[in-house]
Structures are given as structure tokens and as C-alpha cells.
Amino acid sequence: MNLSDATEIRDAVRSRKVKATEVVSSLVARAKAANAKLNAFHEILEEDAMRQAAAVDAAVAAGRDPGPMAGVPVAVKDNIATHEGHTTCSSRMLENYRSPFDATCVERLRAAGAVVMGKTNLDEFAMGSSSEHCAWGPVRNPWDQARVPGGSSGGSAAAAAAAICGVALGSDTGGSIRQPASLCGCVGFKPTYGRVSRYGLVAFGSSLDQIGPLARTVRDAALTYAVMAGADPRDSTSAQRPVEDPLQDLERPIEGLRVGVPTQYMSDANDPRVNTLIQSSLDRLRGAGASIVPVELPLTDVGISTYYVIAPAEASANLARFDGIRYGHRAPARAGQSLDDLYAESRAQGFGPEVQRRIMLGTYVLSAGYYDAYYGRALKVRRRIKAEFDRAFETCDVIAGPASPTPAFRPGELSDPLQMYLCDVYTVNTNIAGIPGVSVPIGFVEDGGTRLPVGLHLQAPAMADARLLRAARMVESLHASACVSAPI
Amino acid sequence: MRSVTLAAMSEAHPLTPKEVAHVAKLARLAVPGDRVEALRGQLAGVLGHVAKLKAIDVEGVEPMTTPFDQSNRLDPDEPGTCLPIQELLKNAPAVEGRYLAVPKVLAEDAGG
Structure with a gap:
């Protein structure tokens, strides 16, 4: 059985061909070994995962329905709250933070029989395109460990590509699911804004953020999305309209696409x-x-400018909550320290350089005298x-192009922040418009003796998620040789 | 490395060290003096690039704050369960009993 195919795992567990505990223990062993090379996981939650898997096995044994994702081990990006383990956002600020609750998407995955197997590394607070800016060390690309996996969901993309999880969860504010999926050679799907609840996702850009799956196949991405999607009373921006089942017609090509x-x-x-x-x-x-x-x-070009005003503006407001008082890092007390000093010192110590830059940028574009010229104009x-x-979209059903202008680059290659931002040119506008996007592996480029994956980026109108996944499945079926796991 | 034609179109942004220090204060970030210049250069680079927005005609265009097209939804006003206080307090950097401990906000002589 293919341990990184969620649908196969689910079918095997449901038909008692394999136990969920067996799936989890094999995959955890593989993940531990690979993680020494990739640094994809910050935490592998073996005990918790085995306990959840045992509950799935008990349901199967008792003849109860174990759910549509029975026994599928899920790697969760570490900016998505899980009751077990930590939720650090790959930041010193949240080094010891444990969420008192599960994010809605995690709650729904568990209810569907999925097993949270660990938390994956990201660019701190999801701000970056390389997963280098991670407080727990850089994530490496499974196809060439001397390259970055992309970001910010680099740990999740590396885990999905290296087949060390069933599926992975990411978040996408300007391309953070699709660009690493392209650079690592897996499927990465950002649903329509509002389709998956953001409750429990540590907020970065609230009008841009969306949770989505990274998986080996379009079918697994569709399955994971189907379980997570739908209205949530705890997220007032979750869409109320019913979710179209993405699996229903997935295998049927769209005629005249x-x-x-x-x-x-x-x-x-x-x-x-x-x-x-x-x-x-x-x-x-x-x-x-x-x-x-x-x-x-x-x-298209102006998207970067628009995004790098709106996203930092929203981030500067969202990250104001990290003040060293209620949770997160607090600077040591010192004589004469005012409350303002405590805030400023805690934040300077807790946040890394890129997060501080974006907070500064966001504060600047929202400040008196500049608001209209930058933020107002960007809107x-x-x-x-x-x-x-x-x-x-009046003349086409989907829009296609590259997810990233380049294959995976080397750490340090884009050390200037602006150069790094320009990587996002083909993905930011999807979030700006709130439409869905997906990256599907279509092949490799040869570079210095290694093969580096490239993804095709497809976008569709808002709420046409099922159509988008069907088109993605068509692309996948035309590129079977590109849809392989990384040799780790 | 791909050539970055976009950067070439950026304009210089006249951000001053004084403005950087002011923004840091607004952002509640303690920025040491020796980091101001590096930060100024990086922020000016990005601001110079985003100046491209000025060239876009937005006459008569309404701002778009969100792609979400549904109007505000009101929930029924029903009490629900709260997160347990003890578990929430476990994440606090300092607690006293069931309260968050914070430094003194008012100076000694400010009391009445």
C-alpha cells in the first residue's frame, strides 16, 4: 500500500486490510528518519497520533463508520492551532505556546477519522517564500537539499512531496501553498476565500488568508478540502453557501475546457x-x-505592489496582539521599564527580522499622512x-500559467527582501481577488545534476473550486511521470 | 538568476532615519540605533517599488477591503461554552492566582 496516498490509506483502513495504528507507526518512523535531512516537521506527535489511530481502529472494530479520512496521517502547518503539541508559527514569540483548542479545519479532519501526526515548519508567521526564515532552522527541498522548498508552507510541501505524511495542511496569503507545492513537486490547493474556516489559523492578512491542502494527488487534495470546507459559526467570513462536492465528477474531464x-x-x-x-x-x-x-x-505586475501594502497593513494590525502580556514571549523585567518598553522589547526579541520589517511596513502605510497614498490606493x-x-473569466473556465517564475533556488540567493517578494508575482493576485488556485506538478528541469519540479498554476472564479480541481485532475492525468514522490 | 525587470522600475523613496524610528515607536518595536540604517534601506526599497501604484488610474474606483461578498451575518445571541481559564493561563508569561501579572502601569505617585 502507498502510505502517502490518503485515499488508499482510507480505503484500506475502512476495509480492515490495515490498521490505522500500523499506518501511523510506519509513516512516523519514515518521517522521523527523513526529518533529520529536511527539517519539515517542528514536532512529530507520535503518542497523540497513535492514540487517535487506536480510536479509529476501535471504531472500525466496533462496526462504526470511521469517517472519510479514516487513519490518514495529516501534517499540520504550525500556524494552525492544534490542541496537541505546540503552535509556534516558527517564531520565538510563540516558542512555548500550546493552543487550548483545535482549529475548525483540524476539528473536522479529526471527526472524519484523520490523525494529526505533527506540526510543520514555515517562514515565521507565514511571511516568506523560502522557509528560510524559520526560528527552528531552514526547511530543505526533498529533491535537492541544497535548495529551498519555497514558502511559507515549506515544511508541509516538503512532507507531502517526500511522502512522509498522508496529506498536509498549509495556509496561503499570497502563494504560500501553491509556490512551495510547485518547488517541491506536490499538489497545493488554495480554495476560494471564505470556503475553509480560518478559525484557529493564526491571522496574518485576514482578507487574504486561506487554509488548504498539500497532497501527492489532486484526489487527496479534493478529499481533504471536502472534509474541511463549509460554513463555520466561529468565522464570520466563512461562506454560507453549500459546498459543491469536489469528488463527485473529479475523474470526469471537463468537455471543451x-x-x-x-x-x-x-x-x-x-x-x-x-x-x-x-x-x-x-x-x-x-x-x-x-x-x-x-x-x-x-x-499582473502591479499585484506585488498592491499585496505588499495590503498584507503588511493587515499583518501589523493582527500581530499587535503579541505584546508579551497574555501569551507569547515577554522580555525580562528591568529597572525603569515602562509598559511601553515591555511591549517594544518583548516584540523586538520575539519576532524575527522579516516579521519586524513587515510590521514596520504595515505601520508606515497605515500611518497618518500615508494612509490614502498607500493603503487607500492599494484597496x-x-x-x-x-x-x-x-x-x-468571461472567455475562459480556468486561467493557467507558472506558479513560480523559477524552480527552487538556493538559500541566501534572494537575501534582499524585495527580490524575495517578487517571487510571488503569479500567486498574490489570486488572494487579492479571493479566487481559488492550485499548483499541479507537470515536470522537472535539470539543474546541476538534480531534477527540480515545476508546477502549473490554475485559477478559477470564486466558488468554482470543484471545477478547478477537475481541471487540475485533467492536468495531472496528462503528466503521470511528474507526479512522483521525492527520492528521500 | 532571473533578471528582475520590476525592480528597475522602482523609484527612490525618501524615507529618513527619523521616520524609521517614529514608525518603530508606533509599531511597538525596540529597534537599536545601529539597525535603523539597514532597516531604512530595506523599507525604502519596498516603498520605492510599491510607488508603482501611483501610476494606476483609480478614479471613481471604490476601495475593496475584502473579497468576501456576503453581508454581515448575525449569530443568535445564545450563551456558549468558554475556554477554560486555567488552560488559557498556562500560556501567560506571568500569572498571580487566576490573573495575568503585568508590570505596574501607574507610577507610585500617580495614585490618589
């Missing part, structure tokens, strides 16, 4: 090898009956970007 390709996405600034792979994937889609439609998204450009997508 119209794939929009923005001229702006096939830029000369991309690595030419990435463009070649994207083009060949589009050719295969055409060969399979899809039509390729040129579309225009002229504001107006945001509406124009959304309108541009609406117009493009």
Missing part, C-alpha cells in the same frame, strides 16, 4: 525552462481537447485587479 493564458504570465523574466514546461503542458491540454484562449491581465487597485479577472 477553455484554458485562458494571460500574455503577461509567459514573461521573458521567467526561467526559460519553466516557460518551456508550461507551454508543453498547454500543448498536452490542447491535445486532450481543451482550447487555449489568450487573455489579458495587464495588472482601489485591488478592485481593479478583481475586475480584470472577472473580465478574463
Whole structure:
């Protein structure tokens, strides 16, 4: 049995071919061994996972329904609250923090029989595109450990790609699921804003954040999404309308699929090898009956500017709660220390440099005299970007392009913050518009003797998540040789 | 490494060290004096880049604060269960009994 295929695990556990405890113990052993090389997990929760698995086995033995994800070990990004283990956001600020509750998505996964096997590393507070800015050390790419896995859900992407979990959870504020999925060679799906409850996700950019799965297959991503999605009374921005079952027609190709390709996405600034792979994937889609439609998204470039005003602005407000008083790191007391000093010292000690930069940036663009010029203007450009997508979707069903302009890069290669931000050019606008996006592995580029994965990024209109996953499944079926786990 | 054409279009941003110190104060971040210049350079770089927003015509465009298109939903006003205080306090850096312990906020002579 393939231990990293959630659907296979679920079927085997439900039909008593294997026990959930056997699945968990094998996968945990594999994860422990691989983690020494990858640093994908901050914590592997072996005892808790075995206890949850035993409960699944007991349900099966008693003839009760163990749920649609029975016995599937899930790696949870460490900015998503779990009652077991820590929830650190890969930050010194939350080094000892233990959540008193489960995030809604985790609660739903557990109720469906899934097993939380551990917490994965990220760029601190999900701010980054390389998983280098992690207080517990950088995460490494399973295809080439001398490269980054992308970020910020780098630990989850590495775990899914290296087949050391059933599925993984990530969060995506500007590409943090899709870009690492592309760089690590797994499927990464960001649902429509509001489709998965954000309750229990440590807030970064509240109007942009969305939780989603990273998995070996589109089917597993769809299964995980189906379990998590739907209205939640504890998140007032969770969409009330019913969730369309993404598994229902997943295997049935969309007849006459119209794939929009923005001229702006096939830029000369991309690595030419990435463009070649994207083009060949589009050719295969055409060969399979899809039509390729040129579309225009002229504001693609401006997305980065819009995003790096809105996201830091929201982050600076969200991260104000970390003041060293109620939870999180508190600076040692010293003589003459005022309450303001205590806040400022606790925050300076607890947050890493990138988080501090973004808080400063957000504070600046929201400050008196600059608010209208930066934040107010960015919100107006945001509406124009959304309108541009609406117009493009009048002539196509999905929009395709690269998830990242380059394959995995080396640590330190993008040491200038602005250079790192520019990696997100093809993913930030998805969050700005609130639409769903997915990265599917389509092949590899050869680089210095190693193979580096590349993903095709598909986007669809808001609430067309099921359609998007169906299109992603079509792409996956055309690239069977690209959908393999990393040799770790 | 891919060439970054976007950065070339950035404009210089006149952020001063004094402004950096002011923003740090607003953000409640203790920034040591020797870090101000590096931070100033990095922030000015990003602000110079985001200045591209100025070139976009937004005449008559309404700001979009969220992609969420449903109006505010009101929950029925029913009491629910709260998180246990003892468990919440386990995460506090300092406690006294069932309270969070904080440094003195008022100066000794401010009492009445």
C-alpha cells in the first residue's frame, strides 16, 4: 500500500486490510528518519497520533463508520492551532505556546477519522517564500537539499512531496501553498476565500488568508478540502453557501475546457525552462481537447505592489496582539521599564527580522499622512485587479500559467527582501481577488545534476473550486511521470 | 538568476532615519540605533517599488477591503461554552492566582 496516498490509506483502513495504528507507526518512523535531512516537521506527535489511530481502529472494530479520512496521517502547518503539541508559527514569540483548542479545519479532519501526526515548519508567521526564515532552522527541498522548498508552507510541501505524511495542511496569503507545492513537486490547493474556516489559523492578512491542502494527488487534495470546507459559526467570513462536492465528477474531464493564458504570465523574466514546461503542458491540454484562449491581465505586475501594502497593513494590525502580556514571549523585567518598553522589547526579541520589517511596513502605510497614498490606493487597485479577472473569466473556465517564475533556488540567493517578494508575482493576485488556485506538478528541469519540479498554476472564479480541481485532475492525468514522490 | 525587470522600475523613496524610528515607536518595536540604517534601506526599497501604484488610474474606483461578498451575518445571541481559564493561563508569561501579572502601569505617585 502507498502510505502517502490518503485515499488508499482510507480505503484500506475502512476495509480492515490495515490498521490505522500500523499506518501511523510506519509513516512516523519514515518521517522521523527523513526529518533529520529536511527539517519539515517542528514536532512529530507520535503518542497523540497513535492514540487517535487506536480510536479509529476501535471504531472500525466496533462496526462504526470511521469517517472519510479514516487513519490518514495529516501534517499540520504550525500556524494552525492544534490542541496537541505546540503552535509556534516558527517564531520565538510563540516558542512555548500550546493552543487550548483545535482549529475548525483540524476539528473536522479529526471527526472524519484523520490523525494529526505533527506540526510543520514555515517562514515565521507565514511571511516568506523560502522557509528560510524559520526560528527552528531552514526547511530543505526533498529533491535537492541544497535548495529551498519555497514558502511559507515549506515544511508541509516538503512532507507531502517526500511522502512522509498522508496529506498536509498549509495556509496561503499570497502563494504560500501553491509556490512551495510547485518547488517541491506536490499538489497545493488554495480554495476560494471564505470556503475553509480560518478559525484557529493564526491571522496574518485576514482578507487574504486561506487554509488548504498539500497532497501527492489532486484526489487527496479534493478529499481533504471536502472534509474541511463549509460554513463555520466561529468565522464570520466563512461562506454560507453549500459546498459543491469536489469528488463527485473529479475523474470526469471537463468537455471543451477553455484554458485562458494571460500574455503577461509567459514573461521573458521567467526561467526559460519553466516557460518551456508550461507551454508543453498547454500543448498536452490542447491535445486532450481543451482550447487555449489568450487573455489579458495587464495588472499582473502591479499585484506585488498592491499585496505588499495590503498584507503588511493587515499583518501589523493582527500581530499587535503579541505584546508579551497574555501569551507569547515577554522580555525580562528591568529597572525603569515602562509598559511601553515591555511591549517594544518583548516584540523586538520575539519576532524575527522579516516579521519586524513587515510590521514596520504595515505601520508606515497605515500611518497618518500615508494612509490614502498607500493603503487607500492599494484597496482601489485591488478592485481593479478583481475586475480584470472577472473580465478574463468571461472567455475562459480556468486561467493557467507558472506558479513560480523559477524552480527552487538556493538559500541566501534572494537575501534582499524585495527580490524575495517578487517571487510571488503569479500567486498574490489570486488572494487579492479571493479566487481559488492550485499548483499541479507537470515536470522537472535539470539543474546541476538534480531534477527540480515545476508546477502549473490554475485559477478559477470564486466558488468554482470543484471545477478547478477537475481541471487540475485533467492536468495531472496528462503528466503521470511528474507526479512522483521525492527520492528521500 | 532571473533578471528582475520590476525592480528597475522602482523609484527612490525618501524615507529618513527619523521616520524609521517614529514608525518603530508606533509599531511597538525596540529597534537599536545601529539597525535603523539597514532597516531604512530595506523599507525604502519596498516603498520605492510599491510607488508603482501611483501610476494606476483609480478614479471613481471604490476601495475593496475584502473579497468576501456576503453581508454581515448575525449569530443568535445564545450563551456558549468558554475556554477554560486555567488552560488559557498556562500560556501567560506571568500569572498571580487566576490573573495575568503585568508590570505596574501607574507610577507610585500617580495614585490618589
